[in-house]
Amino acid sequence: xxxxxxxxxxxxxxxxxxxxxxxxxxxxxxxxxxxxxxxxxxxxxxxxxxxxxxxxxxxxxxxxxxxxxxxxxxxxxxxxxxxxxxxxxxxxxxxxxxxxxxxxxxxxxxxxxxxxxxxxxxxxxxxxxxxxxxxxxxxxxxxxxxxxxxxxxxxxxxxxxxxxxxxxxxxxxxxxxxxxxxxxxxxxxxxxxxxxxxxxxxxxxxxxxxxxxxxxxxxxxxxxxxxxxxxxxxxxxxxxxxxxxxxxxxxxxxxxxxxxxxxxxxxxxxxxxxxxxxxxxxxxxxxxxxxxxxxxxxxxxxxxxxxxxxxxxxxxxxxxxxxxxxxxxxxxxxxxxxxxxxxxxxxxxxxxxxxxxxxxxxxxxxxxxxxxxxxxxxxxxxxxxxxxxxxxxxxxxxxxxxxxxxxxxxxxxxxxxxxxxxxxxxxxxxxxxxxxxxxxxxxxxxxxxxxxxxxxxxxxxxxxxxxxxxxxxxxxxxxxxxxxxxxxxxxxxxxxxxxxxxxxxxxxxxxxxxxxxxxxxxxxxxxxxxxxxxxxxxxxxxxxxxxxxxxxxxxxxxxxxxxxxxxxxxxxxxxxxxxxxxxxxxx
Numbered sequence: 393x394x395x396x397x398x399x400x401x402x403x404x405x406x407x408x409x410x411x412x413x414x415x416x417x418x419x420x421x422x423x424x425x426x427x428x429x430x431x432x433x434x435x436x437x438x439x440x441x442x443x444x445x446x447x448x449x450x451x452x453x454x455x456x457x458x459x460x461x462x463x464x465x466x467x468x469x470x471x472x473x474x475x476x477x478x479x480x481x482x483x484x485x486x487x488x489x490x491x492x493x494x495x496x497x498x499x500x501x502x503x504x505x506x507x508x509x510x511x512x513x514x515x516x517x518x519x520x521x522x523x524x525x526x527x528x529x530x531x532x533x534x535x536x537x538x539x540x541x542x543x544x545x546x547x548x549x550x551x552x553x554x555x556x557x558x559x560x561x562x563x564x565x566x567x568x569x570x571x572x573x574x575x576x577x578x579x580x581x582x583x584x585x586x587x588x589x590x591x592x593x594x595x596x597x598x599x600x601x602x603x604x605x606x607x608x609x610x611x612x613x614x615x616x617x618x619x620x621x622x623x624x625x626x627x628x629x630x631x632x633x634x635x636x637x638x639x640x641x642x643x644x645x646x647x648x649x650x651x652x653x654x655x656x657x658x659x660x661x662x663x664x665x666x667x668x669x670x671x672x673x674x675x676x677x678x679x680x681x682x683x684x685x686x687x688x689x690x691x692x693x694x695x696x697x698x699x700x701x702x703x704x705x706x707x708x709x710x711x712x713x714x715x716x717x718x719x720x721x722x723x724x725x726x727x728x729x730x731x732x733x734x735x736x737x738x739x740x741x742x743x744x745x746x747x748x749x750x751x752x753x754x755x756x757x758x759x760x761x762x763x764x765x766x767x768x769x770x771x772x773x774x775x776x777x778x779x780x781x782x783x784x785x786x787x788x789x790x791x792x793x794x795x796x797x798x799x800x801x802x803x804x805x806x807x808x809x810x811x812x813x814x815x816x817x818x819x820x821x822x823x824x825x826x827x828x829x830x831x832x833x834x835x836x837x838x839x840x841x842x843x844x845x846x847x848x849x850x851x852x853x854x855x856x857x858x859x860x861x862x863x864x865x866x867x868x869x870x871x872x873x874x875x876x877x878x879x880x881x882x883x884x885x886x887x888x889x890x891x892x893x894x895x896x897x898x899x900x901x902x903x904x905x906x907x908x909x910x911x912x913x914x915x916x917x918x919x920x921x922x923x924x925x926x927x928x929x930x931x932x933x934x935x936x937x938x939x940x941x942x943x944x945x946x947x948x949x950x951x952x953x954x955x956x957x958x959x960x961x962x963x964x965x966x967x968x969x970x971x972x973x974x975x976x977x978x979x
Contacts, residue, residue: 441884446803449794453809455837456852457816460827464819467830468676479677489678492656496642497685499573499657503580504638510581510731511588511633512626517724519596520622524725531957532732535739536583537909538956540930541646542937543949545579547741548651550751557741571653579647582735584640588633590906591861594898595629596622598868614717628867631692632860636817639686643820646915658682663822663916672826679823686818687811739953745946761943768936769948772927777955779843779926780911783850784959787907791855792900795862796892800871810859817856821916824853829920843926846918850911857910858903865899866892904963912956 471478483489514533517523536544551558552570559565570578599622607617645659652660658678665675745751749758797803798810816824828849832839839845873895877887893900915930922931929952936945 439884442797442801442803445793446797446801449790449797450805450809452790453812453852456848457812460824460831461815461819463830464676464823464827465680467826468673468680470673479674482674483677483681488656489658489661492658492661493681495573495655496657496659496682499576499580499655500638500641500685502577503584503641504634506577506581507585507637508588508592508630508634510585510727511590511637512592512630513724513727514585514589514731515592515596516622517721517728519593520601521721521724523721523728529728529732532728532735533586533589534905534909534960535586535735535953537586537906538913538953539739539742539949540913540915540933540952541579541583541644542650542915543742543933543945544583544738545647545650546937546942547738548575548579550741550745551737558737569653571651572655575651575653576648576655579651580641580644582731582738583647584637585731587636587640587857587906590857590902591633591636591864592626592629594861594896594902595626595864595868597898598865598896599625614720625868629864632864635689635692636857636860638689639814639818642682642686643818643916645820645822659820659822662820666822666826676823676826679820682820683815683818686814742946742949745942746950748943751942758943761947764941765944765947765951768944769929769932769951771925772929772932773951773955775843775926776912776929779847779850779928780908781959783847783854783911784904784908786847787851787855788858788900788904790851791858791903791907792862792893792896793888794855795859795866795896795899796888798859799863799866800874800892813852813859814856816852817854821853821914821918822920824849825917825920828917840921841923841926846921846926846928849917849921850907850914853914853917854907854910855903857906858899861899861902862896865896869895901963905960908959908963909956912952 468479469475469477514529518526518530518533523529548570550556552568552575553559554566554568556568556570559568559570603621603625604617607621612620643659645657645663648655648657648660649663658681662675662678662682665671665678669675746761747757747759748754749756749760794809794813798806819827828845829840831837832845839848869892874887874891877891878884882890913930914928915934918928919931919934922928929948933945933948933952936942936948
């Protein structure tokens with residue numbers, strides 16, 4: 393072997409199986425240094441599939457998020473045909489509106505903190521302990537979000553209101569008041585903690601338990617392992633979950649409009665201004681005020697997400713389930729049991745209401761509610777399943793694609809894309825519905841009156857959940873796994889579908905599950921978009937509730953629960969999630 397400038401010449405024997413020059417038995421390896429021009433040319437080379445995907449996503453975001461929001465913004469600053477900030481000035485001058493803003497912040501922060509804590513306890517208990525009845529607790533963690541939120545608030549009133557079954561009938565309390573802040577915290581925490589759980593469940597599943605087992609083998613205690621390994625690796629997921637619940641609480645109006653009492657929040661005021669006072673510009677202005685705390689939370693979460701922690705490396709894993717301390721296991725079991733029993737009690741009232749002839753007056757049992765509900769709701773049921781199914785499939789894949797681009801690719805406008813995707817989720821549904829009506833009521837995108845205006849509303853309102861879950865999970869997966877596939881000649885699309893997507897199955901399932909649930913139970917935005925042909929179950933439930941036909945409303949809500957559980961089973965079977973464990977490659 394001899395060395396020359398930029399060249400290594402290796403002479404090998406005749407028994408070497410591979411030669412570049414068989415006659416001379418010489419393997420000639422020429423080292424060509426990369427020039428600056430070569431590197432610059434390499435930077436200019438772009439994958440056409442990735443480029444086309446980015447352009448397509450940007451077009452969709454501009455049309456179905458930015459354009460409707462822009463229409464609503466213009467409406468909020470137009471007074472008698474001229475540009476004016478009169479409505480915003482009015483908001484800052486009114487003391488009661490400033491108090492309403494503080495109420496919204498107080499409620500959102502409290503609910504986000506409690507819901508994230510409960511969601512993490514659920515995710516940790518189901519993934520890192522051997523508590524009994526895991527299947528039951530997993531189903532209970534999803535139950536609170538599969539019914540219309542105003543029906544959940546109504547069940548709380550029926551149980552804990554002044555004439556509630558528990559407060560008055562069982563305990564004899566006549567002065568107990570569930571309305572206001574404490575009632576909203578109870579209702580929103582129980583109905584929104586599944587959002588945090590779905591995110592954190594995927595994050596904890598992606599953490600390789602070998603890391604924790606190694607710490608145990610080195611003499612660490614259970615407390616030290618949780619404090620120094622499990623919790624730090626979950627921080628990004630916790631931040632994402634807290635953000636999603638915070639924004640969800642800010643934008644929620646279904647629970648506050650029924651259970652708020654004298655505790656006003658901005659989302660309800662925006663809704664009432666539009667639907668009650670018919671003051672669309674002022675309602676739009678109030679709704680836009682909610683964007684300020686949502687955007688602050690967005691940027692805080694993005695700063696946390698810059699820290700990437702790799703826990704899925706592609707190496708085989710043979711670790712078993714890490715068992716928590718017996719005391720911690722009992723505490724988690726009690727917490728999950730109390731939460732599940734409370735959830736069952738709330739929804740048990742809805743099921744009981746299906747058979748009550750006239751709630752509050754005639755408690756005799758009957759099946760007339762089922763007959764009536766089917767007669768008035770069969771077309772709405774079919775339409776809702778169709779629209780939710782289409783939206784779920786599109787939103788599931790779209791959210792994973794966007795998450796992949798945000799984590800694995802560098803392109804111009806990436807941060808802006810992340811901001812825009814969250815924007816459609818942060819804006820109150822009332823404003824989204826109005827924006828869609830204003831944006832798609834005229835050519836060239838004449839979608840009003842069709843099912844597609846509702847489907848697109850579903851997709852771009854719910855994809856942030858899947859995106860945040862996908863980002864949190866992808867940040868824990870070593871990019872070398874995907875790079876190996878690309879280096880072996882696989883295309884970007886093949887690598888994404890055959891390597892990346894299987895590794896982020898928990899996040900993908902979270903995206904599909906949450907998208908379908910929210911599509912089936914959406915209220916505020918959908919109520920402006922439904923028609924006689926394309927009606928929605930929640931709009932029909934709300935209509936029945938307003939005329940005090942609580943029996944049929946309970947039946948329709950029960951139908952929603954059954955549909956969602958069947959869909960959950962189909963999603964789990966199609967993704968192989970029933971017996972899914974941490975990703976293992978090469979073992």
